[in-house]
Amino acid sequence: MRLALPLLVAVAVLFLVSLLTGPAEIGLGRSLAALFAGGEDPVALVMRDIRLPRALLAVMIGASLGLSGAAMQGYLRNPLAEPGLIGVSGSAALGAVLAIQTGLAATFALGLPLAALAGALGGVLLVMALAGPRGTSLTLILGGIAVSSLAGALTALVLNLSPNPFAASEIVFWMMGSLADRSMTHVWLALPLMVVGWALLAGLGRGLDALILGEDAAQAMGIDMARLRLMLVVGTACVVGAGTAVAGAIGFVGLVVPHMLRPLVGAHPGRLLWASALGGAAMVLLADIAVRVILPDRDLKLGVLTALVGAPLFLHLILRLRRERI
Amino acid sequence: MSLVSVNDLGVRLGGRAVFSGVSFEIGTGEVVGLIGPNGAGKTTLMRAVLGLLPFEGSSSLAALPAAERAQLAAWMPQAREIAWPVSVESVVMLGRVPHLGTLQRPGVEDRARVAAALERMELADMRDRPATQLSGGEQARVLIARALAQDTPLLIADEPIAGLDPAHQISTMQSFAALADAGKSVLVSMHDLGLAVRHCTRLILLGEGRVIADGSPGEVLTPERLARVFGISAWYQVTEEGPVYQPLEVLR
Numbered sequence: 001m002r003l004a005l006p007l008l009v010a011v012a013v014l015f016l017v018s019l020l021t022g023p024a025e026i027g028l029g030r031s032l033a034a035l036f037a038g039g040e041d042p043v044a045l046v047m048r049d050i051r052l053p054r055a056l057l058a059v060m061i062g063a064s065l066g067l068s069g070a071a072m073q074g075y076l077r078n079p080l081a082e083p084g085l086i087g088v089s090g091s092a093a094l095g096a097v098l099a100i101q102t103g104l105a106a107t108f109a110l111g112l113p114l115a116a117l118a119g120a121l122g123g124v125l126l127v128m129a130l131a132g133p134r135g136t137s138l139t140l141i142l143g144g145i146a147v148s149s150l151a152g153a154l155t156a157l158v159l160n161l162s163p164n165p166f167a168a169s170e171i172v173f174w175m176m177g178s179l180a181d182r183s184m185t186h187v188w189l190a191l192p193l194m195v196v197g198w199a200l201l202a203g204l205g206r207g208l209d210a211l212i213l214g215e216d217a218a219q220a221m222g223i224d225m226a227r228l229r230l231m232l233v234v235g236t237a238c239v240v241g242a243g244t245a246v247a248g249a250i251g252f253v254g255l256v257v258p259h260m261l262r263p264l265v266g267a268h269p270g271r272l273l274w275a276s277a278l279g280g281a282a283m284v285l286l287a288d289i290a291v292r293v294i295l296p297d298r299d300l301k302l303g304v305l306t307a308l309v310g311a312p313l314f315l316h317l318i319l320r321l322r323r324e325r326i
Numbered sequence: 327m328s329l330v331s332v333n334d335l336g337v338r339l340g341g342r343a344v345f346s347g348v349s350f351e352i353g354t355g356e357v358v359g360l361i362g363p364n365g366a367g368k369t370t371l372m373r374a375v376l377g378l379l380p381f382e383g384s385s386s387l388a389a390l391p392a393a394e395r396a397q398l399a400a401w402m403p404q405a406r407e408i409a410w411p412v413s414v415e416s417v418v419m420l421g422r423v424p425h426l427g428t429l430q431r432p433g434v435e436d437r438a439r440v441a442a443a444l445e446r447m448e449l450a451d452m453r454d455r456p457a458t459q460l461s462g463g464e465q466a467r468v469l470i471a472r473a474l475a476q477d478t479p480l481l482i483a484d485e486p487i488a489g490l491d492p493a494h495q496i497s498t499m500q501s502f503a504a505l506a507d508a509g510k511s512v513l514v515s516m517h518d519l520g521l522a523v524r525h526c527t528r529l530i531l532l533g534e535g536r537v538i539a540d541g542s543p544g545e546v547l548t549p550e551r552l553a554r555v556f557g558i559s560a561w562y563q564v565t566e567e568g569p570v571y572q573p574l575e576v577l578r
Contacts, residue, residue, distance in 0.1 A: 077409035210423050213472065214407035220376055221476070222396035222424045267410040267456070 003264050007278035011059065014285035018055040019047065021292050053184045058288045059281045060187070060194055061179075061247055064239035066280020067273055069254025070261075071201045074208035074269030075232050076137050079262075082255040083240045086140065086233060087123045087147030092244035094151040095119020097158050097171050112174075113189055113245040120241025123147050128233060133226060136215060140229065177248035177303025179288050190242040197238030198277075200231045205270030212269065250303045252310025253280050259317050328353050329480045329511050330375060330399070334383035337367065337374050344370050345535045346382070352480065352513060355506045357499075359526035359543075360515040363556055366532045368515040369404055372482050375513075376401055387480075396424035400476035404484035404515075406465050411456035417468050418443055421475030443475040446501055448494075463490045470498060474505075481505065482513045487521065499525035519560070523547065523571040531555065543569065553577050 020031060024046050034044040035052065068083035075081075084090065099105040099115035130143030155175075162168040207228040210218035219225050243250070257279040258272055265271040284302070287309065291300040328351045336346035344367040352358055360368050374381040376399060377388025387395050400421065408417060421443070422436040432440075444450045447467040452460065457468050470486050481502070487495040499521055502512040506527065516522050522529060522543065529546040531539040533555040539546040544564075552558055557578045562571045 077407075206423060206426075206428075210420055212407075212409045212412060212417065213420060213469070214403060214405055214409075216373070216378060216403045216405070217401060217407070219378055219392070220396065220399070220401035220403075221420070222393040224392055262410070266416065267412045268416065269410060 003261075003275055004278070007275065007282065010282045011278055011285065014282055014289065015055050015059060018058060018285050018289050019051050021289050022046070022051055023296060049183060050181075053182050053187050054179050054288065055285065056187050057179050057182055057190070057247060058285045060190060061243040061250060062253060062281035062284030063277040064194055064197065064243050064280070065250065065253040065284070066257040066276035066278070067198060067201050068236040068239050069280070070258040070269070070272045070276035071204055071208065071232055072236065072254070073258050074204070074211065074272065075229070076141065077211060079259055080255070083236050084148065084249075084251070084254070086127050086144035086236060087151060088120050088127075088237045088240045089244045089249050090148040090151035090155075091123025091126075092116040092120035092241050093175055093249055094155050094158075095122070096174060096245065096248070097155050100171050100174060101158050101162060101164075101167055109185065110189065113186065116245035117193075117241055119151075120237055120244065123151060124233060124237035124241070128230075131229075131233075135229075137229075140233070173301070174248050175303075176301035177250040177306075178291075178299075178301045179247055180299060182246060186246040190246045193238045193242040197235045197242070200235030200238070202273060204228060204231060204235075205273055208269035208273070248301075248303060250284065250306055252306045252314070253283055256310045256313050256317075257283055259314070328386075330513075331386045332375055332384070335371070335374055335385060336382040337370050337379065338382075339370065343535060345532065345537075348383070348532075348537050350530060350537065350540055352511050354479070354509045354511055356511045356528055357502050357506045357526045358511065358513045359522040359529045360513060360532060361517070361519065361522055361529055361546075362532035362538075367535075368532055369484050371532060372401075372484055372513065372515065376482065393424065396476070396478075398478055399480040399482055400473040400478045402469055402473040402481070402483040402486055404488075406462065406469055408457045408465060408468070411458040413454050414449055414457050414460070414468050415440060415444065415453040417457045418449075418471045418475050421472045421477070424476060439475050439477050443471040446474060447471040448497070463494065466490055467494060467498070470501075474501070478510075480511050480513065484515050485517070486514060487516060487518070495521060496525075519547065519573060520571045523562070523569050543571075547571070 020028060026043055030043060031047055034041060035047045037044055065083060072081040072083055072085060073079055095118050096112050096116040099112045104115055105112035127143045127147050130146060131139045159168055159171060207223045210221050210223045215225055258276045261275045261279050262272055265275050287305050288302055291302055291305050294300060331351045333349050335348040337344045348371060362368050373379050375385045375387055377385065387399055418440045419432060422432055422439065444453055447470055449467060449471055457465060466486065466489055473481055473483060487498050490498060502514060503525055505512055526543060528541065529543050530537060531546050538555060539551060547562065552560055557576060558573050559575045559577055560571060560573045
């Protein structure tokens with residue numbers, strides 16, 4: 001609980017800072033008043049239609065990535081696991097890329113996110129069919145790798161055959177991940193799926209704790225492994241599919257955040273779930289503030305920044321681990 | 327009263343019958359040693375009894391819903407897995423998982439059981455250390471304590487004393503005997519026939535795809551069976567210090 005308060009405060013403060021960050025210089029009091037006042041005042045429009053959805057999506061996607069990353073690492077008992085491992089983000093990206101290429105994305109506003117969700121659904125069904133109903137964690141990883149590489153190859157094929165350079169560059173930029181220019185419609189599209197996913201993943205705590213002792217021992221302690229795996233896969237698919245659909249691929253958060261917070265929760269996989277959800281929200285909020293502050297006029301992509309920050313952070317963790325092992 | 331009743335149990339792995347026609351019951355107050363050469367199917371038998379793999383025949387434990395079975399039998403697998411650097415006490419507390427409701431936190435009784443199990447395995451001093459930093463033998467003791475904390479009428483342990491130092495091998499077997507004195511029972515697979523003879527009330531000898539013998543240590547470990555199943559000779563005598571059993575030579 002000593003960790004919950006600082007994390008909650010960090011998320012709340014970063015949320016406020018995110019609301020106050022942008023090209024339009026609006027004071028603290030004025031912007032917060034505008035948020036609740038309503039009306040057609042331009043400040044209120046900027047706050048409600050541009051900055052609020054952006055900050056909300058940062059919290060939702062960050063929490064989703066942190067939570068699903070912690071759940072995936074706990075289930076696979078491997079600190080290198082991440083939510084993308086089961087191929088959902090890859091297949092969601094394929095759906096989005098097809099929407100851009102076919103022009104569906106340009107025809108109506110929700111064409112791209114809906115196509116990405118369809119891609120995610122196809123990917124997760126394929127992974128579950130490949131992994132089988134009684135399979136172990138190994139069959140799940142293998143199924144995930146198969147689906148990820150297939151989706152990656154098909155995405156590359158679309159880019160390869162794309163006759164339209166504008167569509168190709170749009171695809172490349174979309175795949176970098178961003179929260180710029182998202183609306184409340186995106187929030188309402190992603191939220192229901194994410195709430196379902198959060199509920200499924202949050203219920204895994206006890207099972208993941210028991211899994212410390214291995215699948216056999218956990219099963220003998222009354223944990224239903226098939227059910228746990230189904231909840232994990234469906235929950236991850238919901239949160240990552242919805243996140244990728246509205247914001248593109250944002251890497252490293254699901255990998256790094258559980259890793260950083262693990263020592264602070266006594267390495268308990270169950271407690272790491274909620275801690276990583278809060279930590280992920282804080283990290284994506286921070287990264288999304290940073291892209292606006294560092295290069296305000298160049299549309300720096302969020303996914304690029306998280307990868308740039310995440311990779312060295314991860315190296316640092318590896319070096320620390322190496323020192324401990326010697 | 328029987329804690330587990332196994333009838334005509336058989337397991338096929340990859341089309342090959344590991345064993346078949348295995349029947350036995352375990353009552354209260356028994357320390358049953360499961361012995362047999364490598365590959366005889368000791369681990370497979372224990373997992374089948376618990377319903378952790380597909381089998382033919384019947385096992386009263388496997389027939390129960392998972393949550394109910396976890397109240398009756400604790401299982402300590404041979405693979406000593408501790409995935410994350412959680413504290414020793416946390417690992418042992420996992421034994422209380424089957425007794426807790428969905429959102430229930432460990433209470434006074436749970437803590438008392440964990441403390442008793444830590445004490446029993448002489449782990450009280452290292453309760454706050456990360457379990458992954460302990461030696462292999464210490465980890466084995468942590469996992470035995472975890473199974474003890476589950477506080478079930480039946481404990482099924484797969485080679486729990488392999489890799490322990492002699493003192494802890496003996497004290498672990500004595501812990502099992504203490505459980506039996508309290509009316510509980512233990513099914514334990516092991517290779518050290520000397521310890522099995524001294525500390526088990528009953529032995530089940532598994533080999534040649536079936537149960538070869540089931541009875542008191544003296545009845546089961548006849549020289550002919552030792553020669554046939556294990557291919558060894560041994561010296562066996564009931565002395566003033568209790569039964570002493572020493573394997574001597576390889577015969578084949």
